[in-house]
Amino acid sequence: MLNLMTHNTSRFDDKIALITGGTSGMGLATARRLLSEGAHVIVTGRDKDRLDDAAGHLRTEFPQAEAAQRILAVRGDVANRADLDTLTDAIRTRYGRLDVLFANAGVAEFAPVADVTEEAFDRLVNINFKGVYFTVQQSLPLLSDGSAIVINASVVVHKGVPGATLYSATKGAVHNLTRTLAADLSPRRIRVNSVSPGYITTPMFHANVSLEAQPAVVATVAAGRFGAPDDIAAAVAFLSSQEASYINGQDLLIDGGMIAATPAAMH
DSSP states (O other), rough: OOOOEEEEOOOOOOTEESSSSSSSHHHHHHHHHHHHHTTTEEEEEHHHHHHHHHHHHHHHHSSSSSHHEEEOOOOOOOOOOOHHHHHHHHHHHHHEEEEEEEEEOOOOOOOOOOOOOOOHHHHHHHIIHHHHHHHHHHHHEEEEEEEEEEEEEOGGGOOOTTTHHHHHHHHHHHHHHHHHHHHHHHHOOOOEEEEOOOOOOSSSHHHSOTTHHHHHHHTTTTTTTOOOOOHHHHHHHHHHEEEEETTOSSSEESTTTTTTTTOOGGO
């Protein structure tokens, strides 16, 4: 449970934030964080049951009538242009604008390059790259001048990882997209940054890193622990706020020092 005493509870008063892939993990944690700081939050997800469950949990955590009314859940697949049209229509009808976009929806799949299928290629590219690209494009008419976009990239854009050729390529694409969008949208003063999470304890992490492998993996992290979804939520909130008004076109690596620092125990 988020400790509301540890951060500003009014930093996003009356701001409208869209979080794609908001049904679990980093997306859900960010929705919780922004709600706690006063934002109106729209969350999306492909699975209606999971989306309804996530929205229900948020309304339980913020039971005040006013807070509950600041949550809008819209089912949709970011890889589907028609679903994005439905999403933006719903936002336009309810709020008329957006101030924050966290393009978070993504999937992970790992295999040696020789084993990557065309089906897997299309699925990851459609969700991780096409989905981000057109989420931004479709949101542009709603985004206020001076608003903020944060894209979820990955630590793999900073380090070659065996079996991650396809996943890394899609994340490399959105990492580059962050910089080019920052340039492209500069006339409207829309800031665009990305976050590159390391090992974060989300359902996706547990699906790809077995319990047996975790001690060896965490040994590579200088902080001595895996990250939590709240670690990413705090960073997204900062990058989306006016406190980061002069940060643009940047990638924030949130990996507990895994890339920059070799733990002493490994020497």
